[in-house]
Amino acid sequence: MPNFLKSNGFNTFIPEIKGYLYGSAADSYENWIGQVHNAIDELKGQYRTINLAGISMGATLALAVTTQRTDISSIALLSPVLRYDGWSVPWYRFLLDIAYNLGVRSWEYSEREPFGIKNPDLRRRVRDKFKAHELSEVGAPLITARHLHEAKGLMSYVSKNLDSITSRLLIMQSVEDDTCSIWSAEEILSRTKSDLRRTIWLGNSYHIITIDNEREIVLNEVLRFFTRAAGGNIGLDNYYTDMSPKAIRTRA
Template sequence: MNQTVRNDHQLERQAERQKDHAVILLHGLCGSSLELGTIPKALKKANCTVVEMQIPNYSASLTDPGVTPNWMDWCAMVESKVVKLKEEHKTVSLCGLSMGATLALAVASFSKEILSVVLLSPVLRYDGWSIPWYHRMMNVPYRLGYRNWTYKESDPYGIKNFEMRRRVAAALKKDGVAAVGAAAIPARHLWAAQKLMAYVRQSLSQVRASTLVIHSIDDETAAPRNAEMILANINSEVRKVIWLGDCYHIITVDNEREIVTNETAQFIRRNIEMHSNDISLKYLLHNSPLKDRR
């Protein structure tokens, strides 16, 4: 009976600690929270406070094609949310997909308030196998002042699963947005994303939060070297990579989505426990100093 009570008490304390933890979710460029699949549900089930960010001139519903966004404004909004959450929670983590992962890295590079970051298909360069050879030349017309064009999403839409790809194509045609993001990305937003990626490439060494990278070896948008560069240059004591072999870029809704969801939730839970145990140890040492036995 005493053992049962003790176990119940431990479970209550674990749940209490996780309620003190917040996770900010960041979708891809000109996308929506649909992209994160079942991750929000899994984190809520783990008693985490889940915040699905909607950012002006980054999120699909708040995008104005005629406005040139500043990537630093995106970072500032996420950092502001981190600061606010820290007022009510013990720890805050970031979880981002695609450009959302890149945005998470940018914030983690200058914010010391981040416990952990989960990077799903991070993008430091658009260099996957489906990116056309002339993609790098798209900056030329932009620099010359031709900026009222868009980059349209096309097959395979970042998804290997044929049935899911069919549904996405239908949703994009009907609503202009689906689980893979918007049907088209304005040139001005791509320009801002290029600036963001350039900053992150130069700032990886400043990232010290525990880091999980999940990336497909067959990613058509961002080649595996993107994940390899991150792992090789961040200064995180805890870093982990999971390679997927049966999906494309939008790993949260593709064939291995369950692995992605489970690994994400598990990584964040473990960091919560490590953080809580570390605090408990520090509290114990501070309040119960060892006696001098000489």
């Protein structure tokens, strides 16, 4: 996504959030939000518009930041998560929260198939990397108890503050998402106060839509959304090379 946007005229910046990224000791979600604020404050004087984009918990973090700012032009939310309720989430997921609250916090959650990917070839590649305990296209093979706990806190915070968001929203969500159901997207769509809320439902991907079967649709829709936010336009002729099933809904 960053390289694609950059190749189409946008300046992009990926903040390295300490305590959020794999390999760093987990920190509070409030500090995650604060670090993104700091990154935006350092850059905003150089640009006329500021847009945020994130996938999965990154989308949720973008929402959290936007609840506390009024200078974000648009947000692209890709598979945003307000609760883990997808079809591949194990039934015992709630027990992990209970264990954490009881002080059992040394465990790590292992990612499991399908790893948020419907494409079988890409899923096989991710599986091989995870077996070798390597980072993959979908992230890390393990998530610490503290990271999951803070993610839950972040989701709770965002859920309580959705009505303070007024930035333009693009939500892209697979109807087959294995990590979170369409409930999260519907909740964001119904409760935010944005003048423009555009939702695109995808029909041939799972959770990690930026690399799955409909990645070209995702990339091009984000580009078009941000281009229009900046006052530009992209023609629709020959727009898609992948005509997978999708549904588009716009609320204004």
